[in-house]
Amino acid sequence: MVKDLVCGMMVDKKNPPAQTLYKGEMYYFCSMDCKVKFSENPEKYIASKQQEEKKGKSI
Ligand SMILES: [Zn+2]
Secondary structure, three states: OOOOOOOOEEEEEOOOOEEEEEEEEEEEOHHHHHHHHHHHHHHHHHHHHHHEEEEEEEO
């Protein structure tokens, strides 16, 4: 399972409702809606993910 960076939902990597390749990395989403939001501002979502990892926060 991977995290949908837009809404925070867990998505099944093997059968994702939506996915996109950005800067050589694959990102998974719960819906096309979240994919579109990510495409509009990918850096924002990636930055907030990195911040979370820095804090060592795990869900
Ligand atoms: Zn989502």
